[in-house]
Each structure stands twice: as structure tokens, then as C-alpha cells.
Amino acid sequence: MIPTLEWTPAGVNFLDQTRLPLEETYVLATDYHQVATVIRDMIVRGAPAIGVSAAMGVAIGIHHSSATNLVSLTAEVDLICKTLAETRPTAVNLFWGIAQVRDLYTQLAAANTPIPQIKSAVVALANRLYDEDIAQCKTLGANGADLLPREGTVLTHCNAGALATCGYGTALGVIRAAVERGHRIDVLADETRPYLQGARLTAWELLKDNIPTTVLCDNMAGHLMSKGRIQAVIVGADRIAANGDTANKIGTYSVSILAKEHGIPFYVAAPFNTIDLATPEGSAIPIEQRSPREVTHSNGKQMTPDGVGIENPAFDVTPAKYITAIITERGVLRAPFAESIRTMAANSSSTLTTA
Amino acid sequence: MIPTLEWTPAGVNFLDQTRLPLEETYVLATDYHQVATVIRDMIVRGAPAIGVSAAMGVAIGIHHSSATNLVSLTAEVDLICKTLAETRPTAVNLFWGIAQVRDLYTQLAAANTPIPQIKSAVVALANRLYDEDIAQCKTLGANGADLLPREGTVLTHCNAGALATCGYGTALGVIRAAVERGHRIDVLADETRPYLQGARLTAWELLKDNIPTTVLCDNMAGHLMSKGRIQAVIVGADRIAANGDTANKIGTYSVSILAKEHGIPFYVAAPFNTIDLATPEGSAIPIEQRSPREVTHSNGKQMTPDGVGIENPAFDVTPAKYITAIITERGVLRAPFAESIRTMAANSSSTLTTA
16 A cells, blocks of 8 residues: 555645655645645645545644634634645645545534534544545545456546545556556656656556556557557546546646547546536636646756746646546546536435435 | 858867757867767757758768878768768758768769869868858748738747757748848747757847747747737758658648638748658658657756656658648648658759859
């Protein structure tokens, strides 16, 4: 089990993903400000992991509060939630994780629950979300496994693995589940500039599971597709609109077009809470712009001339029309996605995680 | 004028492109072995620049020979040409540049020309090829300038600029010519992993000419196209087959598919000697595989875990069907390219550079 993040008595312990693959070090966040920093600086990243991290951030904030009455605690909870919500804009799971803990808090506060009981309850919820995330990934993996070839090469972009979740992974969870069923799968991992999630993280965690993995630069995928070297593409998601349009790591959109041009199936794997029913289509998803320095510098050395402009959008949106299927823990969604998503949401609303 | 390479009494002087943009340093190659190393290590790169460098390499080899008779000089010339031909496989200009000087040598040797005269003649030819390269780039630029928008953003991949030629550039030459005619053009430069020709070289030389330039990671081009941010794409070429299929820096193929999907024109700019009439189609073009270390390491630091596989093809082939036009110094080629190339080759064979 790869320890992406973990609640400990001392605080939330995060595997430092900025230092992988050569260093396995941990960052202990002992208050909610530190959890916010860990999310913003991408020490933890990946939509599902961000969601649970944010929930743990709210929980640790409440847990450590010195408020002696509910009025001041509620004011503090507002500030905690606001701080965590401002870390990253694109992954809807962040807001979902915050809302889960806040909703429970609101409910308990409305019932005048004693503060010590509230503290225990929110920590318990954050830990339950952690456990559920792993269970969801495994179910999701099982749901998608047989979509992957019995034998062949699967391309993935960024890291939608154990490191992007509390364990097992979404896109990489599907690959793991297929391998567990005996599929013979080689993985091609786009290095995923500028942060190199593929080169650093996907390669690291798949090699730990002895799944043969080859890293390529992002600009090589089309060439390998043209040579018949890729049988399927599978990626994660940071937010899926109600019509199936999917925000994911920058470059995903290009890969989806290349897959279409070569007749290769393109799968999205994500827990159902990545679907944002309040966002009607992809154009409404906010796209985070990150620091130019991620592009201009490499290991501390400047690679671009002074004065040049820099683009660094962290995500792009893949329109639903390029997506073969969306794999969730509740089942596999197919086009027309607006309809299949609506149906799945309605059918399974009773199983939604609630306080 | 950017001094990409230059014949000097002391040897061939190369601007060290591995150290740009932060350091402007030079490497002096005083014998043909050093010229071969300079080409292999990409101190000089770019198909037209490689062609002239190779010609200068043969010339310096002959020039410095201590052979006292034509039999031993001819044996030496064979070795010189073989050494230079083995540096890089894809750019046809390499073989063209070698052939230009060797053909002249063969002709002069057959006429029993005294060795000192042969030495002067081959050096003069290498320098003439240098001058012709610059003149060709300017004519090519003028031929293509009005294909670019009067006002808009042009995406380029890799570096097909002054640094890839003896000056002015091919794709960037077209951009320069358009700007000189008053077009208001912003350039988006794909950073071009793994060697970062776009981030390091294209940005550097365009900023020197005050052409507004923005660097993006290769995986961002599709996203910017979807936002209507790109009006044209222009790239260089390392070898163009007789049917118009074009080998160019890895990633070019993907960009061509993205351009097609977004209805954006995709131009190739290359001197006519980049067209290899002996290669019927793209699948026959040899694709250089370079060292995995270019992908695994960044500024000396390993970014990938031990044991992972690495892909590093240096080029890919863009089928003619994705190319809007091929811009040469002899005119603009359009589909069907097999026919337009054949016609242009026949019409202008009298103007081919010959000894």
C-alpha cells in the first residue's frame, strides 16, 4: 500500500510528491494552514487525494480549535473552509471534501452537540472518506478492468494512481485490476510537463507493483499511436461536467484527439463525486493557471530567455465527444453522457456519502 | 545576424546550442572528427545547419589532410565522409552537404587537379553553400510570408530558425519575413521536449528580433487551439519524402493532427534540398533514437525511477495529408504533393546547386 496521506495523532502525514521518485520523504501537517500549503504546493495532488486531504484539513482545523462555544467555532469553521477552498480551483473533489465535513459540522452544531463530540465526529468522517476512497477505487478498477485489452499497451497521462488517491488509484486502479485478472498490460506513461507526474509518480508506483512501464515525452504519443503501439488510453479526471466534458491534467485534450484520429478507445476513470452536476458543461470549469516558474525552470536552472511569455494552464477540458466511456465505482457511463450521468445520479442518490 | 556557424582560418566555429539561452559560448572544431562530434552532440542542430556543417566538415578534413597524392587523399575523403555520415540519420541535408563536397572532390581528382587547388576549391564550395543557405532562407521567407495572418498568433514546434540554418531560418524565416512586411504576429513556441529547442532556442532568437514570443509545454497546444488562440502552425523539416510526407522534430505529427481537428493551416518550411526524391514516402525515412538520458535527466538530476523504460525518438513523420503547404525557396508546394514536388524538381533542376 502506497501511503499517499494518513491521519495520525500528530497531524496529517503526506508523502512528499514533489520529491519522488528518488526521495521518499514525508511532510506532517499539524494544522489546517499547513494542509492548505501541502495542497497548494502539490506535495499532495490528484483530485481524489485532494478531496480527502481537504476533508482532513477541515477536520484538523476543528479538532485543534480552542473555541469554547459554537458561535466562535462556527466562525472558525468558515475561515478554515475558505482557506482550504482557495488552494486550487479545478478539482471539484476539493470542494466536495470540504463540504462533507462542513455539512456534518453544521448538522451537529444545529443540534447543539457538545464540542468534544463534534471534534471526534469530524475526524471520524475524514477517516471514513479516506477508507471509502480506497474502496471506491477498487470497485472502479473492477468495473473498468475488462475494457482494457487482454494483452497490449495502455497509454496514460499524468498520475491517476495510488498517489492521486488514498490508494490503488483511478486510471491506474483500472490497470491494476486488469493485471490482477491476468491481462498482460504494458503501460506507456506520458511524462506530463511541467510537473512530470508521469515520469516521476506514475512510473514510480507502477514499478512498485511490477507493471512494466515506459516513460515518453508528451509529444511522442501521436508517433507511437501511428506505429500501432497503443491499444487504449486511460486517464483520470479533476472535474466532470454534467454533460461528460472532462477537465483533467493539461495535455489530456490533445491525447483524446490523437486517440480519436487513430481509432483508439479513450477512457476516463474517476469516482462519481468527480462529476459536478452543478457544472453544465466543460466551458464552465475554472482552469487553474500555475506559476510560470514551473515551465521556465528545471531543477533550479532557468531554461528560457528573460522576457519571454509563458503559458502554464494546469488543466484542459476534453469534450465528451472524444470520450469512449467514463468508468466510476457505480458503473461505466457511455454516450450520451448527459443522459447516462443523470440516470446514474438519480438511481444511486440513496448511496451517496452523507453525514 | 545570429552566428550559428562560421568558417574561420582556425577551424569551424559553432555557437554552442546546448548552452543557450543563458550562455553564448562557442566551440571551435579544428578537424573533421570535432565537426562530427559537434553534430552528434547537437552543439549545432537543425537540418539546413547540419547540411552546411557537414560540408564544412568534409572541407576541413580535406583542407588539413597531409596526403601527398590523390590515391591516399581519396581514401581519406572516403573515411571523412563516412565519419560525418554516421553522426545523425534523419536529416537528409547531412548527406546532401557531404555529397556536395565529395562530388566536387571526385570531379577535381578525376581531372588530376593539384591537391592545393582541390583544398581551396572545397573550402570555397563549403562557404558558398553557407551563403546560399542564407539566401535560400530569405527567398523562402518571402515566398511564405503572406500565408501567415496579417495579425494573429502562429505556433511553431522545435527550432527552425536562424539557429537551425546559417541564418534567418526556415519556419522562423517565414515569420521574420511576415513581420518585416508589417504583419503583427505573436509566436507561440512549443518548448519541445526533451532538448527544449523551442524554450531555449526559438524564444532566444525571436526575442533578439523583438518578435513577441510565448513558450508553452508541448501538451498545451491543443488546449490553446481550442480557445481560438492559434491562427496558423509553421514548422521546419528534416527530410521530406517524394510524396510530401515530412519528417521533423518529434511532436510535429501530433501538432499536425491537432491543427487539422481545429481547422488551422499547417505549413512546412524547408529549403528544396530537404526534399529527398529517393525516399518515396515517410515510412522509408529512418528515425533517430537518441539516448534515454535526454528524457530521464534534467540538468543532471534524474527525474524517473530506476528500471523504467524510456522512449526517445528524435523525429516523427507527418503524412502529406495533414500539410496545407510546403514552402521552399523555389515556391510553395500544394497537394497533391507527389505531383507538385515532381514538377518543381523537373522545372528547376537546372538551378540545382552543383559543383
